[in-house]
Amino acid sequence: MSRQFDRRAFLRRGAAGAAALAVGPGLLAACATDEPRPGRKPGAGSPPRSGGTLRAAFVGGGASETLDFFKGPSALDLVRARAWHGTLGNLDPEGPDGVRYGVLKGIDVSDDLSAYTLHVRPGVRFTDGSELTSADILHSLGALAARSTLPVYRLAAANFDLARAKADGDLKVVLPTLRPIADGRMILCQGNFLVVKDGTKNFREGMPSCGPFRLTGFTAGQGSAFERYDDHYGHVPHLDGLELRSIADSTARAGALTSGETDFAHDLSPVTARTLADDGKVRLVPTKSPYLVGLSFQMNMNTEPFADPRVREAFKLAADREAMVKTVFYGNAEIGNDLPSMGFPDYAEGLPQRAHDPERARKLLKEAGADGMRIQLTTGPETPGMVEMATLFAEDLKKAGVRASVRELPAGQLYADFAAYAALPLAGSYQMPIPALSTYQMNTAGGSPSAFGWKQAETDALVAKARAESDRAEAKKLGTRAQRSRWEEGNQVLPVFKPNLNAQAEGVGGIGDDLFEQFPGFSQASLG
Amino acid sequence: MRVIAFAGRRLAGAAVLLVLLSGVIFAATAVLPGDAVSAVAGVDASEAQRADVRAGLGLDRSAAERYASWVAGAVRGDLGNGFVGDRPVTEVVATRLPNSLLLAGLTLAVTVPLATLLGLWTGLRGGGADRLVATGAQVIAAIPEFVIAALLVAVLAVGLEVFPRVSLVPLGGTPLDVPRALVLPVLTLSAVGLTVATRLLRVSVADAAATPYCEAARLNGVRGTRLAARHILPNAAGPAVQALTLTTGALVGSAVVVENVFDYPGIGRELQLAVAARDIPMVQGIATTLVAVMLAVLLLGDICARALGARERHGR
Numbered sequence: 001m002s003r004q005f006d007r008r009a010f011l012r013r014g015a016a017g018a019a020a021l022a023v024g025p026g027l028l029a030a031c032a033t034d035e036p037r038p039g040r041k042p043g044a045g046s047p048p049r050s051g052g053t054l055r056a057a058f059v060g061g062g063a064s065e066t067l068d069f070f071k072g073p074s075a076l077d078l079v080r081a082r083a084w085h086g087t088l089g090n091l092d093p094e095g096p097d098g099v100r101y102g103v104l105k106g107i108d109v110s111d112d113l114s115a116y117t118l119h120v121r122p123g124v125r126f127t128d129g130s131e132l133t134s135a136d137i138l139h140s141l142g143a144l145a146a147r148s149t150l151p152v153y154r155l156a157a158a159n160f161d162l163a164r165a166k167a168d169g170d171l172k173v174v175l176p177t178l179r180p181i182a183d184g185r186m187i188l189c190q191g192n193f194l195v196v197k198d199g200t201k202n203f204r205e206g207m208p209s210c211g212p213f214r215l216t217g218f219t220a221g222q223g224s225a226f227e228r229y230d231d232h233y234g235h236v237p238h239l240d241g242l243e244l245r246s247i248a249d250s251t252a253r254a255g256a257l258t259s260g261e262t263d264f265a266h267d268l269s270p271v272t273a274r275t276l277a278d279d280g281k282v283r284l285v286p287t288k289s290p291y292l293v294g295l296s297f298q299m300n301m302n303t304e305p306f307a308d309p310r311v312r313e314a315f316k317l318a319a320d321r322e323a324m325v326k327t328v329f330y331g332n333a334e335i336g337n338d339l340p341s342m343g344f345p346d347y348a349e350g351l352p353q354r355a356h357d358p359e360r361a362r363k364l365l366k367e368a369g370a371d372g373m374r375i376q377l378t379t380g381p382e383t384p385g386m387v388e389m390a391t392l393f394a395e396d397l398k399k400a401g402v403r404a405s406v407r408e409l410p411a412g413q414l415y416a417d418f419a420a421y422a423a424l425p426l427a428g429s430y431q432m433p434i435p436a437l438s439t440y441q442m443n444t445a446g447g448s449p450s451a452f453g454w455k456q457a458e459t460d461a462l463v464a465k466a467r468a469e470s471d472r473a474e475a476k477k478l479g480t481r482a483q484r485s486r487w488e489e490g491n492q493v494l495p496v497f498k499p500n501l502n503a504q505a506e507g508v509g510g511i512g513d514d515l516f517e518q519f520p521g522f523s524q525a526s527l528g
Numbered sequence: 529m530r531v532i533a534f535a536g537r538r539l540a541g542a543a544v545l546l547v548l549l550s551g552v553i554f555a556a557t558a559v560l561p562g563d564a565v566s567a568v569a570g571v572d573a574s575e576a577q578r579a580d581v582r583a584g585l586g587l588d589r590s591a592a593e594r595y596a597s598w599v600a601g602a603v604r605g606d607l608g609n610g611f612v613g614d615r616p617v618t619e620v621v622a623t624r625l626p627n628s629l630l631l632a633g634l635t636l637a638v639t640v641p642l643a644t645l646l647g648l649w650t651g652l653r654g655g656g657a658d659r660l661v662a663t664g665a666q667v668i669a670a671i672p673e674f675v676i677a678a679l680l681v682a683v684l685a686v687g688l689e690v691f692p693r694v695s696l697v698p699l700g701g702t703p704l705d706v707p708r709a710l711v712l713p714v715l716t717l718s719a720v721g722l723t724v725a726t727r728l729l730r731v732s733v734a735d736a737a738a739t740p741y742c743e744a745a746r747l748n749g750v751r752g753t754r755l756a757a758r759h760i761l762p763n764a765a766g767p768a769v770q771a772l773t774l775t776t777g778a779l780v781g782s783a784v785v786v787e788n789v790f791d792y793p794g795i796g797r798e799l800q801l802a803v804a805a806r807d808i809p810m811v812q813g814i815a816t817t818l819v820a821v822m823l824a825v826l827l828l829g830d831i832c833a834r835a836l837g838a839r840e841r842h843g844r
Binding site: 064149259 | 562563569577613615689692793802
């Protein structure tokens with residue numbers, strides 16, 4: 001393929017080619033990601049074991065992986081940290097406050113919604129024997145998370161005044177809000193707030209922590225090894241040990257699983273997952289709602305045809321959602337309703353499901369004088385299925401009378417060139433699972449550049465009001481009204497939510513019980 | 529003595545070239561569309577947050593300024609820290625480059641003897657065997673690496689289960705701890721290298737065999753291995769050695785496909801990831817190191833070729 005050709009072509013150019021040779025392979029995205037692989041017959045491999053060491057494979061971030069999860073953006077950086085450190089809590093639809101607490105006993109909200117009090121769970125011990133106190137939480141939140149540039153921590157910084165957080169005795173932390181909010185538990189207990197010991201600056205092997213496992217080895221880009229921490233708060237893991245490996249290629253991850261070299265493979269591509277369907281020794285375990293990634297198309301209201309709400313509606317009606325779920329994800333995905341954050345408590349599930357109606361789309365376009373319009377849909381291979389989705393959507397648009405074409409950017413470029421991205425007329429993108437309203441406020445309200453021209457003061461105000469409402473039923477009503485305006489007038493087509501297509505060896509269990517499934521935790525996992 | 533003077537001259541030239549090429553690489557990173565801000569701060573960061581992160585990464589300075597401070601650090605052996613994950617670039621290079629050198633070295637060790645044998649055999653024999661090998665080599669050279677890799681995996685890893693599907697290196701270890709895991713990556717890379725080298729050698733062997741010098745040797749009763757080793761190979765090897773050094777040097781950084789398929793922890797994929805994230809210090813550090821490796825290998829190749837050439841003249 002092109003890689004091979006390029007190498008030889010460059011070879012003839014002697015020394016000047018040396019630079020190009022060195023840089024070339026990086027510029028050309030690898031072409032080996034999703035080659036169909038001959039299916040493996042069930043047969044050899046390691047049988048399920050009890051106790052033992054579970055080996056799990058993730059995409060990883062290459063040699064730039066880091067133990068400092070406040071700096072490392074790859075999913076594996078957070079998964080590793082979840083195994084190693086205690087968490088404030090995870091979202092849990094069955095929990096009393098909609099959350100399951102970790103190193104906390106509970107969170108109280110002041111009546112005027114101006115402050116949250118975090119109650120430390122007594123008796124949580126670090127691996128050095130010291131007890132976890134408010135100082136540790138304060139350090140993790142106020143010093144480390146507050147300074148992190150990662151998007152996951154920005155949501156908290158946008159809602160809480162992390163720098164003004166205060167300890168009240170050993171077992172209480174008071175966290176002031178930036179504006180009155182009633183849904184702060186959902187933000188603090190999303191699973192990504194992990195607690196390290198007060199004063200921690202450098203993250204290294206051997207540092208004391210209070211998660212379910214102790215880190216015993218780490219090589220960036222290759223993996224990390226853990227052993228059970230017998231004094232873990234709550235309950236002690238079933239596993240003796242845990243090994244988290246980085247295997248970047250989806251097919252290679254699946255191969256390692258089927259050949260028995262690992263017991264769990266994270267986030268396979270739809271094609272790879274399908275090749276595993278006939279394998280009796282492994283089981284597909286896609287993440288469940290709300291841990292689904294939204295695949296969406298953003299219509300830029302600053303560009304001509306999309307300023308007209310009829311055109312936006314037509315584009316939403318044109319999408320054949322069921323075909324996308326079937327064709328791109330082989331049925332392993334959920335149909336979206338043009339709103340992000342499906343499955344979160346503040347998601348407006350009461351709205352009617354958008355129909356697939358190319359006829360009406362055609363009519364709306366005609367009314368708006370936009371029939372036969374040309375549009376280029378730009379996207380990139382940032383997450384499996386995105387380019388395939390864009391290709392299908394372009395076909396759907398053609399059926400509605402739009403002359404649509406797809407432009408695929410090389411890996412990394414779509415978001416790296418942000419100015420160009422925000423100016424695209426139609427962009428294929430994706431959303432990580434995060435709560436609906438707080439995310440709207442952070443990313444979409446006030447004419448943010450990533451809102452693609454959406455600027456509705458009324459909706460913004462409704463969202464703010466919904467979030468400041470302590471009465472849950474009333475908050476839900478206001479939140480649904482705000483989302484209805486996005487659903488009707490908004491500039492986002494969100495036809496599909498895809499799960500992380502994880503797979504595990506037969507007999508492995510308990511991974512989903514650890515909640516926060518998109519970054520799997522292994523504290524309750526067993527090898528069967 | 530003349531070889532040492534030659535090597536010294538070439539070394540100085542290579543050093544100058546390295547500096548020039550590091551500038552070219554930097555210019556290339558500067559014209560890549562976009563920057564690392566989205567990779568570090570996420571797509572949904574506000575303008576103010578973007579500006580903060582950009583300033584924090586030093587991207588608000590001009591390209592010339594950034595290059596100057598990079599060079600100042602590089603001469604002291606400090607290649608800076610990556611934008612993503614904040615790891616020292618030298619550390620990443622130090623852990624990954626040896627793995628890539630190992631892979632390239634092993635590939636060379638497989639390719640050279642086999643290519644020599646096949647090249648001599650086909651170049652001297654001609655006829656049906658020659659045509660068979662030549663066509664076979666051409667076909668294999670035309671197959672993309674990932675297809676060869678997939679075939680090897682299907683047969684040797686999945687079917688016969690003699691080698692592991694993925695080259696998992698034990699934590700804290702090196703690929704040498706699991707020699708079996710090296711087999712498939714080396715075989716894949718060798719398949720391509722071997723075909724190219726064989727075809728090159730075959731032609732020069734045939735040329736050398738037709739020279740009056742060899743004719744004379746043959747008339748003097750020199751035959752078989754002696755003829756091949758003493759008279760033909762030294763004359764035929766020159767061009768092949770240079771071609772081989774080029775492919776080997778390139779292998780160090782461009783085995784991305786093989787690194788991906790087998791999850792081999794080489795340096796090529798690090799470069800690819802760094803480019804996708806617009807991690808300039810990482811791209812700059814790795815690419816410059818690879819250029820240095822390439823120049824060193826070229827220099828070695830030239831010295832070898834020169835040594836062979838000297839012998840050739842002596843032989844005449």
